[in-house]
Amino acid sequence: MSAPSTLHAPGTGSTSQLTGRLRITLVVLLVAQFMLAVDFSILNVALPVIGAGLGFPLADLQWIATTFALAAAGFTLLLGRVGDLLGRKRIFLAGLAVLAAASLLGGFATSPPTLLVARVAQGLATAAVTPAGLALLTTSFPEGPLRQKALGLNGALMSAGFTTGAILGGVLTDLLSWRWSFLLNVPVAVAVLVVAPAVVTDSRPAARPRLDLPGALSVTAGLLGIVYGLTRAGEHGFADPAALLGLLAGAALLVVFYLVERRVPEPLVPVRILTRRTVAWGNTAGLLAFVTETSLVYLLTLYLQKTLGFSALGAGLSFGVLGIGTVLGGIAAPRLIARTSPTVALVAGGLVQAAGTGALLLIGAQPAWLALLLPATFVGGVGNMVVIVGFMVTATSGLPGAEQGLASGLATMSQQVGITMGTPVLSAVATAAMAGAVGGSAVLHGVRVAIGANVGIVLLGVALAALFLARRSRRQRA
Template sequence: MAVMLQASGTSAPVSRRPAPPAWLVVTLACAGQFLVVLDISVVNVALPSIRTALGLDAQGLQWVVNAYAIAFAGFMLLGGRAGDLYGRKRMFLVGLGLFTAASLAGGLAQEGWQLLLARAVQGLGAAVLAPSTLTLVTSAVPEGAARARAIATWTAVGAGGGAAGGFVGGVLVDSLSWRWVLLINVPVGAVVLAAAALWLTESRAGDRRRLDLPGALLVTAGLGTLAYGISQTEAEGWTAPATVVPLTAGVLLVAAFLCVEARAREPLMPLRLLRLRAVASANVAMFVSGAAMFCMWYLMTLYAQNVLGYSPLEAGLSLVPSSLAVVLGSKLAPLLMPALGPRAVAVLGTLVATAGFGWQSTMTADGTFLTSIMFPGILMMLGGGLAGTPLAALATSGAAPQEAGLVSGLVNTSRTMGGSLGLAVMSTIAAARTSASTAPEALTAGYALAFRTGAVVLAAGAVMMWLWLPRKAGAAH
């Protein structure tokens, strides 16, 4: 799952209150990160129920996931910079408060558009909250073995949040209703919010007070427009105006974002960072990996329910082994990195995930749990967990303390942007193969083609990582 990492340095404290124990800071930061990542995947199991309740079509269901992911990715850099400038505790509280309020609104939605709007606002809150979670951890724990263990815990909790979404969603949908996949955030968010306000101390990196809001709006609008254009290809084809216009507009908006960043006095994403080999190569690797991996939970839960006939709870339970595998991979990575190096561990993890995607692409309409869900799912998520930490370590190597939040946001942005566009592409590929049929065989053929495409993307990504990534963090600039 998504990981963000600060390579070195700590932020300057701006509070005279006694610093809370490191374990408490880590616990609160991990709780915030768990909620953020959980909500990327928790709605997947609820999608069939949401479709029935709110009358959404297949494209609408895709946007229940992507509205959150696109807002999350598009405003992540802004959230990271805001934490550096205005204080990590303050942005943690603002982001968590917005996220919690939007969760309440989404859980009470009566129309499809209301749910999609709430999901987008949730994503905005998550984008403000998420970068602060890691910088709070790295500020509280001294650099060295202790910080590595804290980051591994943070990574595992984040990975586990994404992986546990299917199980948590299944339990809530079966025992209560689909609305509780959102409403459950309200009491949990309120408790974490109160505890953070009471115990966390403030820190920030500098005194500048300017934010690049135009840049954030341009990159978010560009990404959303591109994803919409890709989703239109299923019904309209690649050459229809309904497809060409949003795709062209999306490219132009992203180009405008790059132009604004090149000229801005205080850019949202300083392009000079991309001149560093480690930063550029690892963020591209994050983008490619996210494009393939993000769709896994979405397609697997649809396959389990729409083809194999699992209930929401059964579908969630079927993904528990994968949930454990991604946590295991995240915990193994820091142990392997000293001996093998981050590049080798990242490539190894990507190859393991590739094998899982290839196996999953052999799925059949009468598949069994062991061979069609459990074993390929374990490989996919074990590989994803292994690759995440070394890629983040490389992506942020050499980051200055005053840019810790910004670089943390950049890492998660790369993966989530890749995931958002990848979900649009993979779901469109699957839908085009099924030709609007709801027969189990047709649905299976579509899902299998999407997983086969993901395997090809990951294999190409592994080659790119081996050739481009530096062998060690900070080894090449």
């Protein structure tokens, strides 16, 4: 993720209009990113059925999600650098091929080990394709309205993909089989592999960078430790020795990574870029936005199935309005940014999201509360997507060409880590609250407490954007 691409799609250097080729390029890249987002959540509501079908012990079901998340988040920076070295288009296509093969393996798995191998391979494919796809997107479209629209659509489809995954998982599990949650990827990946070579223009840095192996190993191991620790804490609480060990080891390795990056001649992440206010705080806001959205889907799945007694299909379909909200937010965000600024989008979107999510604190144990849940998640989805688009534009714009590829890689990592961290963190909060519940529904109490924490995280993102990014915007206008 270094450096700049010197190659662009034909005609993108100065055009302000989408050509036919660019439209196809945009569709191909967005379809791939949408498919990857779906994979993060499509198995969530199907886990009990998968466990019964393949003989997974109940305590081990979470590894179906965890193995995917560990690989996807832990290897993002490393495989993003490999894309810089070998060519982003090449890594993009290779990752899609691995995804298709892994999905085929998972769809026909007959034992837990085979399924877990497939999930690891899917996670590695995601870690390769996502940063390469985002870098190809930003280098195919010039900075300005076109790129803002492209990033807005990308963010909208990534967010909608997560909620669509929850819907599809329920529909496929109830009407067909959980195996279709894997097999659905195969024809989509093959279609992208057929079209992409002809329309996507490769990009790579002007100077071939060296692989910062100490940095790559330390950040990969550090992220693996953090994600494992958070996942373990979501299952057993933060007092669990394995969770604490994973978190401490991960934090220590990330400190080692920072020290390495300050000393090596060609660092994986040049420390200087983190001194840019837009990069540092834009990525912070984006990470928090993905944490809150993914965790809310998990919490509401728990509420709908455990408190209201919905089936996997019913719970999945209930997220349809959230998906519609995220799509509308993705359409509205570029217009808001064009009229105001990315910082306004971060703050305004966060306030709208907090209002929608905060209304869910009123939910009760009767199905009639669905009348509140549906509009509240719609409003929250609109706000969340406005924040995500604001983050993408903030973290990848206004940079010299030599830092564009790196900025895209950091934005991708924030997205991946945020998606991965959300459920374990808020699950740990809900689990602790359930354990301390007195009377009534322990699940409902735990969900409410975790939703309150979710709103607090959203407002933290708003405060950070207003404090550190709005001040910069005022100085620029002055």
